[in-house]
Amino acid sequence: MSDRKNLVRRLCILGATGSIGLSTLDVVRRHPHKFDVVSLSAYSNVDVLFSQCVEFSPESVVMVSEPHAEQLKTLLVKKGLESIIVYSGAAALEEISREVTTDTVMAAIVGASGLMPTMAAVNAGKRVLLANKEALVTSGAIFIEAVKASGAQLIPIDSEHNAIFQCLPIEAQNTPGYCELASNGVSKILLTGSGGPFRTYNIEQLDSVTVEEACAHPNWDMGQKISVDSATMMNKGLELIEAKWLFNVEPEDIKIVLHPQSTIHSMVQYKDGSVLAQMGNPDMRTPIAHALSFPDRIESGVEPLDFFNTPAFEFQSVDFVKYPNLKLAIEACKNGQGACTALNAANEIAVDAFLNKKIKFTDIYKINETSVNKFVSEEVTSIDDVINLDGRVREFTTSLLVNYYREDNHAKADRDNY
Numbered sequence: 001m002s003d004r005k006n007l008v009r010r011l012c013i014l015g016a017t018g019s020i021g022l023s024t025l026d027v028v029r030r031h032p033h034k035f036d037v038v039s040l041s042a043y044s045n046v047d048v049l050f051s052q053c054v055e056f057s058p059e060s061v062v063m064v065s066e067p068h069a070e071q072l073k074t075l076l077v078k079k080g081l082e083s084i085i086v087y088s089g090a091a092a093l094e095e096i097s098r099e100v101t102t103d104t105v106m107a108a109i110v111g112a113s114g115l116m117p118t119m120a121a122v123n124a125g126k127r128v129l130l131a132n133k134e135a136l137v138t139s140g141a142i143f144i145e146a147v148k149a150s151g152a153q154l155i156p157i158d159s160e161h162n163a164i165f166q167c168l169p170i171e172a173q174n175t176p177g178y179c180e181l182a183s184n185g186v187s188k189i190l191l192t193g194s195g196g197p198f199r200t201y202n203i204e205q206l207d208s209v210t211v212e213e214a215c216a217h218p219n220w221d222m223g224q225k226i227s228v229d230s231a232t233m234m235n236k237g238l239e240l241i242e243a244k245w246l247f248n249v250e251p252e253d254i255k256i257v258l259h260p261q262s263t264i265h266s267m268v269q270y271k272d273g274s275v276l277a278q279m280g281n282p283d284m285r286t287p288i289a290h291a292l293s294f295p296d297r298i299e300s301g302v303e304p305l306d307f308f309n310t311p312a313f314e315f316q317s318v319d320f321v322k323y324p325n326l327k328l329a330i331e332a333c334k335n336g337q338g339a340c341t342a343l344n345a346a347n348e349i350a351v352d353a354f355l356n357k358k359i360k361f362t363d364i365y366k367i368n369e370t371s372v373n374k375f376v377s378e379e380v381t382s383i384d385d386v387i388n389l390d391g392r393v394r395e396f397t398t399s400l401l402v403n404y405y406r407e408d409n410h411a412k413a414d415r416d417n418y
């Protein structure tokens with residue numbers, strides 16, 4: 001056995017209580033001799049983080065919300081686990097990300113809140129498993145420059161990007177963000193998307209869809225924000241921007257292909273006519289296991305595809321009238337970093353308002369479009385610029401919401417406890 005196979009990876013899992021965090025720990029649980037969970041983070045979900053502490057005995061955890069951190073400490077003391085250090089506050093996320101006792105950071109916080117902790121891991125030269133696409137969308141070239149400068153190893157978790165990564169030559173895998181795909185024979189990236197739960201709806205029907213319907217993705221079980229993004233196909237737009245940066249290509253080099261079955265997770269087309277696809281059942285444990293053990297392969301708990309009982313593969317082009325958010329994101333990608341940072345911030349505010357039943361599903365686009373148009377030509381060349389613009393866009397977008405409030409807005413639902 002080689003040394004590499006005996007290596008124990010020391011993990012920090014940011015966003016441990018979310019959908020990706022839980023899937024990550026499910027893979028880790030199957031390989032106790034390969035992974036050591038050193039640190040975990042959550043926003044406020046005490047029960048789940050507590051049970052993860054009991055099972056994985058991390059050295060430290062971050063509970064961003066202070067009152068929830070206090071509750072967690074009390075539970076840990078009662079259980080005799082007071083040696084686990086509990087931090088609170090967003091700044092502590094950066095501390096655990098760059099902590100010298102870890103070598104691998106799973107970046108699975110949702111939204112731009114994940115940017116600074118993910119950047120901290122990048123700057124510390126870690127092996128960064130990137131689920132938090134919003135971090136890359138909001139900071140693009142700045143993020144990739146930091147990867148290059150620190151020598152961090154970047155491995156995509158997003159199923160499409162992980163699929164593309166798997167279909168690329170080794171040289172490109174070793175230099176994500178600054179590989180030359182054309183000189184490696186690649187002619188196009190084929191980014192697949194299911195079309196979400198409303199693919200067969202007509203445009204009039206979209207006006208009255210509910211939060212529950214938007215969050216019920218036909219193939220994937222995900223957190224609420226990305227589920228809504230999948231329903232509007234903003235997710236595919238964010239993924240196109242993510243692909244531009246991860247694979248050093250232009251939007252024109254990426255073709256979006258609707259594939260409702262979500263069995264092919266994306267493809268790479270080569271100059272000679274070959275198209276390489278990565279396939280599997282739609283379960284995030286496959287890309288997570290791949291990234292955790294890369295370049296080795298480990299069991300993930302995902303059943304292999306049964307080709308004799310798999311629905312026939314379908315492929316369609318995208319109807320941008322039905323999915324205007326996707327068009328908006330493609331244009332933002334062409335317009336530059338200010339537009340992308342604004343798009344992401346506006347969308348986070350609009351999706352949150354939809355999830356809280358304040359606005360209609362179709363208002364997400366109108367709000368996003370107004371905000372992106374306002375900030376489209378902003379210059380963004382540093383992380384401080386990103387944070388500054390992100391804050392201004394959030395403020396502006398929040399001020400727009402009142403124009404769209406639903407008449408039954410008093411029925412505001414409490415969001416799930418993170």
Ligand code: NAD
Nearest residue numbers: 015017018019020042043109110113131132133222223418
């Ligand atoms: P989720 O909502 O299920 O979990 C989010 C995690 O982030 C939770 O642990 C939560 O406690 C934490 N969190 C939330 N707000 C925070 C804040 N302000 N500060 C610190 N921590 C905070 O989300 P998810 O579906 O697991 O998605 C996580 C990321 O992975 C997203 O960027 C998403 O786009 C990406 N992703 C998810 C999937 C999927 O299948 N779920 C697939 C591809 C990519």
Ligand code: MG
Nearest residue numbers: 158159160239
């Ligand atoms: Mg994806």
